[in-house]
Amino acid sequence: MKEVLKLAIQKKGRLSERSLTLIKDCGISFIDHRGSSRLKSRCLDFPLELLFLRDDDICGYVADGIVDVGIIGENIMLEQAAEVVLRKRLGFSRCRLVIAVPKDNPAKTVADLAGLNLATSYPRVLGNFLKEQRIDANIHEISGSVEIAPGIGLADGICDIVSSGSTLASNGLRELHTVLDSEAVLIGNPKLNNAKTEILEQLEFRIDSVQRARSTKYIVLNAPNYTGKELYRLGQNIV
Numbered sequence: 001m002k003e004v005l006k007l008a009i010q011k012k013g014r015l016s017e018r019s020l021t022l023i024k025d026c027g028i029s030f031i032d033h034r035g036s037s038r039l040k041s042r043c044l045d046f047p048l049e050l051l052f053l054r055d056d057d058i059c060g061y062v063a064d065g066i067v068d069v070g071i072i073g074e075n076i077m078l079e080q081a082a083e084v085v086l087r088k089r090l091g092f093s094r095c096r097l098v099i100a101v102p103k104d105n106p107a108k109t110v111a112d113l114a115g116l117n118l119a120t121s122y123p124r125v126l127g128n129f130l131k132e133q134r135i136d137a138n139i140h141e142i143s144g145s146v147e148i149a150p151g152i153g154l155a156d157g158i159c160d161i162v163s164s165g166s167t168l169a170s171n172g173l174r175e176l177h178t179v180l181d182s183e184a185v186l187i188g189n190p191k192l193n194n195a196k197t198e199i200l201e202q203l204e205f206r207i208d209s210v211q212r213a214r215s216t217k218y219i220v221l222n223a224p225n226y227t228g229k230e231l232y233r234l235g236q237n238i239v
């Protein structure tokens with residue numbers, strides 16, 4: 001039987017759309033089952049099976065070999081610290097993990113966090129950061145709606161993901177420090193067999209081509225009376 005690579009992607013959420021667009025841009029077609037209750041889709045022209053899962057579960061499934069590879073936020077990969085290999089940075093779904101405090105909090109630098117209570121869904125990453133900085137602050141782990149914590153008296157500050165910044169702003173918080181810059185990454189099980197490794201390398205080759213094409217601009221210009229030098233200068237201005 002021919003080997004098939006199992007790729008887990010987020011069923012719904014921030015990474016979902018862009019992950020599927022990437023697969024399509026790689027010239028791989030599949031039936032999109034996200035709207036339905038089906039959680040699997042076999043690609044039609046590439047030995048790939050897509051599994052639509054919750055993003056919190058993807059790292060664990062990849063580490064356990066239930067699936068072979070996954071697309072996930074680097075922030076989640078680092079927080080879960082599962083035994084997976086970072087195969088490729090994908091350059092989309094960029095966000096930052098930041099420490100933020102209420103606008104009226106006098107804290108200016110991370111040193112001012114000493115003794116404060118920080119609410120977060122990222123206790124490991126925040127804990128490591130505070131340890132590195134030798135700051136003795138308390139971590140209060142909560143699983144979501146972190147930004148509300150200071151407003152209801154649960155914490156003095158927070159550490160959470162910021163993308164547009166609107167959640168921080170609407171909860172009266174301001175950024176104090178960026179702990180981590182994150183983007184979508186392709187992760188893999190460390191012990192893939194040869195056949196699966198070969199399929200993965202083909203997939204990565206296609207992803208490289210998509211990324212290269214995205215970073216190149218093609219400009220078609222009809223300018224027969226320009227010299228080479230003038231065209232060059234014109235190009236510089238356009239880019």
Ligand code: PRP
Nearest residue numbers: 144145160161162163164165166167168
């Ligand atoms: C994430 C994150 C922030 C928000 C940041 O939450 O935890 O709350 O998005 O985005 P913004 O800077 O564009 O406002 P998400 O919506 O994923 O929900 P959750 O916290 O319940 O997981």
Ligand code: ZN
Nearest residue numbers: 144145146160
């Ligand atoms: Zn949130």
